[in-house]
Amino acid sequence: MTDAYPISDLTKLKRHPERGSYDRSVVHAILDEALVCHLAYVFTDPRGTEQVIAMPTVFAREGETLYVHGARANRSLDVLAKGAPFSVTVTLIDGLVLARSAFHHSMNYRSVVITGRAREVEDREAKVSAMARLVDRLSPDRNASLRPMHEWEIDVTRLIAIDIEHASAKVRSGPPLDAPDDVTHPSWAGVVPLRLVASAPIADEHVREANVPPIAPQLSAGAR
Amino acid sequence: MTDAYPISDLTKLKRHPERGSYDRSVVHAILDEALVCHLAYVFTDPRGTEQVIAMPTVFAREGETLYVHGARANRSLDVLAKGAPFSVTVTLIDGLVLARSAFHHSMNYRSVVITGRAREVEDREAKVSAMARLVDRLSPDRNASLRPMHEWEIDVTRLIAIDIEHASAKVRSGPPLDAPDDVTHPSWAGVVPLRLVASAPIADEHVREANVPPIAPQLSAGAR
Numbered sequence: 001m002t003d004a005y006p007i008s009d010l011t012k013l014k015r016h017p018e019r020g021s022y023d024r025s026v027v028h029a030i031l032d033e034a035l036v037c038h039l040a041y042v043f044t045d046p047r048g049t050e051q052v053i054a055m056p057t058v059f060a061r062e063g064e065t066l067y068v069h070g071a072r073a074n075r076s077l078d079v080l081a082k083g084a085p086f087s088v089t090v091t092l093i094d095g096l097v098l099a100r101s102a103f104h105h106s107m108n109y110r111s112v113v114i115t116g117r118a119r120e121v122e123d124r125e126a127k128v129s130a131m132a133r134l135v136d137r138l139s140p141d142r143n144a145s146l147r148p149m150h151e152w153e154i155d156v157t158r159l160i161a162i163d164i165e166h167a168s169a170k171v172r173s174g175p176p177l178d179a180p181d182d183v184t185h186p187s188w189a190g191v192v193p194l195r196l197v198a199s200a201p202i203a204d205e206h207v208r209e210a211n212v213p214p215i216a217p218q219l220s221a222g223a224r
Numbered sequence: 225m226t227d228a229y230p231i232s233d234l235t236k237l238k239r240h241p242e243r244g245s246y247d248r249s250v251v252h253a254i255l256d257e258a259l260v261c262h263l264a265y266v267f268t269d270p271r272g273t274e275q276v277i278a279m280p281t282v283f284a285r286e287g288e289t290l291y292v293h294g295a296r297a298n299r300s301l302d303v304l305a306k307g308a309p310f311s312v313t314v315t316l317i318d319g320l321v322l323a324r325s326a327f328h329h330s331m332n333y334r335s336v337v338i339t340g341r342a343r344e345v346e347d348r349e350a351k352v353s354a355m356a357r358l359v360d361r362l363s364p365d366r367n368a369s370l371r372p373m374h375e376w377e378i379d380v381t382r383l384i385a386i387d388i389e390h391a392s393a394k395v396r397s398g399p400p401l402d403a404p405d406d407v408t409h410p411s412w413a414g415v416v417p418l419r420l421v422a423s424a425p426i427a428d429e430h431v432r433e434a435n436v437p438p439i440a441p442q443l444s445a446g447a448r
Contacts, residue, residue: 009269010277015295035317035331035418040264040278045233053234054264054278056315056335071239091280093259093420096362098437102370103377105359107259111280135329138320139416146326147409153327175428183430185371188437190427192363194259196317197421197444203414204399206407213322213412220421 010087010115011168021169024064030112030169031061033218034090035137035196039068041079041086054089060133066114066162067121067130077158080118088114088162096192099176100185106172108191114167121159130159139213195220234311234339235392245393248288254336254393255285257442258314259361259420263292265303265310278313284357290338290386291345291354301382304342312338312386320416323400324409330396332415338391345383354383363437419444 004022005011013020021027031037038054045051055076059068066088070077080086095108121127131154132143176189183189198219201212215221228246229235237244245251255261262278269275279300284291290312294301304310319332345351355378356367400413407413422443425436439445 009271009273010275015298035320036315036333038262038264038278038313038315040262040276042266042274042276047233049233050266050309051234051311051339052264052266052276052309053311053337054262054313055337056313056333058331074239085274085276087275087277089262089278089280091260091262096259096422096439098363098366098425100371101377102355102359102367102373103381105362107282109260109280113277113279115275131326135326138329139322142322142411143326145411147324147406147411149326153325157327175426178428178430182371186433187366187369187371188425188427188431188433188435190425190431192425192439193423194420194443195423196418198320199417199419201322201412201414201416202399203412204402206402207412207414209410209412211412215320215416219418 005164005167008115008166011113011166013168013170019170019172021171022167026169027112027167028061030092030110031066031090034092038089039076039080039086040089041076041084043075043079058134060130060137062133064164066164067134067159068162069131069134069157069159072156072158074158077160080160081120083118086118093194094173095194097176098189098192100178100182100187100189104176104178106176108173110169110171112167112169114164116162116164118160118162121161124154127154127159130161131157138216140216142213197221229388229391232339232390235337235390237392237394243394243396245395246391250393251336251391252285254316254334255290255314258316262313263300263304263310264313265300265308267299267303282358284354284361286357288388290388291358291383292386293355293358293381293383296380296382298382301384304384305344307342310342317418318397319418321400322413322416324402324406324411324413328400328402330400332397334393334395336391336393338388340386340389342384342386345385348378351378351383354385355381362440364440366437421445
């Protein structure tokens with residue numbers, strides 16, 4: 001396996017290609033930081049009209065496979081399981097880029113677009129393992145501390161594996177890029193960094209001991 | 225105009241309808257907090273194959289219209305301007321929901337899915353006004369302090385208005401919903417609140433005065 005994904009028409013970076021990357025390590029790092037992806041797909045409504053939608057969902061990565069899950073009747077999973085075209089987008093927002101002209105305003109961000117093959121995971125052991133991975137993304141090693149899964153819970157959960165075929169990342173970082181003539185304009189210009197912060201966990205009413213779980217390492221801890 | 229959006233096949237909430245809303249005020253509040261939306265659309269690649277993708281982009285709302293913008297050659301805007309099917313998704317992440325069983329783990333979130341009619345804005349005054357609105361979303365009243373727009377900047381920027389026709393919101397909030405039999409299990413359970421936080425602005429190398437601009441009010445201020 002090479003270090004870069006092959007390029008497809010969908011993942012090819014046309015605008016600002018200098019911000020792009022097809023490197024697996026760059027794509028993986030963005031995937032592993034994000035808590036949510038958007039599944040884009042087409043479905044046919046009851047009138048027979050094609051509709052296109054992007055649905056947010058949690059996911060977990062294992063090597064070159066992403067796992068998504070949901071209820072048996074979940075439309076997104078149904079579309080994926082049937083082999084219909086889809087793609088996956090992950091977007092992290094890193095900052096507001098405030099320039100001296102409206103034109104050069106921007107956002108700092110890291111995003112990934114992926115296409116691949118979706119397959120339903122039916123093997124129970126593989127299913128339980130992926131479901132544990134989805135939980136452990138929210139809090140490291142959490143699954144081991146939980147009430148073991150019931151058989152019926154495994155049955156009613158549909159699990160889809162997406163084997164990544166093509167992927168590209170796009171990253172904007174750093175200060176605004178004002179035109180040389182504009183830098184003497186008196187507006188403040190620069191970057192306002194943004195990050196997703198976890199604040200103090202709120203125990204539910206049944207918790208007896210204050211053994212607060214660890215939080216996913218990519219989340220900045222705010223006031224605890 | 226009623227207070228609720230009409231329901232379509234695309235925006236109808238099927239899973240957990242109790243979490244859903246078609247109220248304009250609920251949808252507007254989510255739109256106005258989000259910095260980025262995902263445009264989902266279909267395009268035909270050079271081989272003639274249909275591809276589906278969700279592209280992140282900044283946007284601004286004015287009444288029942290969303291504005292998105294980009295370069296003339298931007299594929300997403302081109303697809304929208306041509307009247308192809310599309311939808312808009314906005315997702316805000318509010319917290320990790322840690323239950324005592326893997327099955328009841330969840331996220332707290334607020335999301336919106338919208339369909340509507342896209343039209344290109346050609347009128348210069350309307351275009352300048354929408355471009356100013358896009359900038360002012362990042363920092364209140366910012367556009368007034370900027371170097372005025374050049375004519376060529378207005379020319380090379382493509383601006384698309386999306387008139388909302390159907391929209392629905394979905395919101396999960398509050399503690400985990402463990403089964404009654406599970407609440408004595410010793411795992412910690414509760415919510416880890418998440419929020420997007422702005423940290424201290426970083427001036428670029430040309431800034432002479434520390435007149436830091438105001439930040440969009442929906443962003444929590446971290447250490448400044």
